Amino acid sequence: MSLSLTGRRAAATVLAAALLVPLAACGNDDTRKDGGASTGSGSAKAAAGADLTVLAAASLTDVFKTAGAAYEKSHPGTKITFSFAGSQELVAQVTQGSPADALVTADTKSMDKVRADTGTPTVIAKNRLVVATGEGNPHKVDDLKDLAGPELKVVLAAPEVPAGKYSRQILDARKITVEPVSLEPNVRAVLSKVELGEADAGLVYRTDAESAEDKVDAVEIPDAQNAVAQYPAATLKGSKNAEAAAAFVAWLSSPEGQKILQDAGFQKP
Template sequence: MTTRSARRTRRTSRTLQVAGAGAAALLALSACSSGSGSDSSSSDASGKPSAAGSKELSGTVTVFAAASLKESFTTLGKDFEKAHPGTKVTFSFGGSDSLAASITGGAPADVFAAASPKTMAIVTDKKDAVGTPATFVRNQLEIATLPGNPDKVASLKDLTKSGLKVVLCDKTVPCGAAAQKALDASDLKLTPVSYEQDVKSALTKVELKEADAAVVYKTDVKAAGDKVAGVEFPESAKAINDYPIALLKDAPNTETAKAFIALVQSAEGQKVLTEAGFLKP
């Protein structure tokens, strides 16, 4: 009886040892599995948040932007679409005042980038923007002349020469308002052959040789390449325009719009803009 009891005790002890070892192994495996699962959900190999933890951007974002932003914003739009597959950036470029009027008139858009705080105020005064617009770049005026500058334009005063055909932006457009400010600062009076509704239209007059010179932005002269010659003038320093950007209140695609604005303000966006000739804010 004693011998059988001892055998049963030894068998029970071995069973408990095996069970204990199995439980310990199971707990260790569970801990390992839990730890690796947590790591993979929070970051990838580069240490950046994984796709599972971030919201995918999609759909179209519509940007209303000043005509002078055409080249740089088109580049940024392509960069944005490449970085966010499934998105599309569409632009409406033109005079900031007419774009602002379209927005307050109910035109569907997500983002507004204006060439002056005054034209942005048309939108903010109507409560059609979200938050406070942020200045993302600045721009300075320059004189665009025919290639080779055959009329020897060397200053703002030279534009007042008799017989010289000069084009200005309309005074309601930021480039026109800035040009008038520079002229006033120099006590100069200039009667242009035409007033244009945006800066690209003014530049085109010179490119087509329909005008001898135009007062535009440095960025436009740079974008035109050898189609025009550029002449700097000191009075332009007194008429530098700040460019504000804002998310619009009734934006159809808010999240994607915010991401595009973030790109414009990022180091990558600023690099594209400064290479185009814009000044940092």
């Protein structure tokens, strides 16, 4: 029995609709794979074009410039501006409401002070102290105890700065009394004093000394006498680019971010 023209048209319509259903389902799967938030690529798209401000410890100055350039290259449209200072200054900026998207300090205690203003911190790297001396170590500093020499001009970070706290910790543990000629607001200022010859020696992070290896020598401090600096990173709750900030903080713990940090001399978290 043959179908009428109207019947044939109705059957064709039903068949076409049936064929479109699996195609639509495939389209939905592709959307989830390529742009859905569950895979993270949606976050990347949301982060595209974001201008991020990251408050970072002074000892991260060189490595974060490299990391920022690498991140911007792999995330087109994203621009990162870093503000480097001593961790205590960064904490003050956060508590005063300075607009920023993420915070990275050189110790966990500083980060703890602004816990109400941040997301959950993640330690992205570790560091250790060395004695920085003038090139060629002209004053023959071989050990921490040599810093107590009365004729040696020693400069340290201020006690409220993480590097200053670590310095006092290791000196006090060995009962070494050092009378610094100055106390600096951050560890990079300590390094600068030694580089310029304004100080004979100073306690800085190993990575700082490596960044100026053509201008200073580094005297290693045995692990048993040393302190381990931890660098926590966190997003700031006041960020206007929360998703993009979270993506950058997560990237610091990624294989690419970790390689950049470790190539600069930082230790694994």
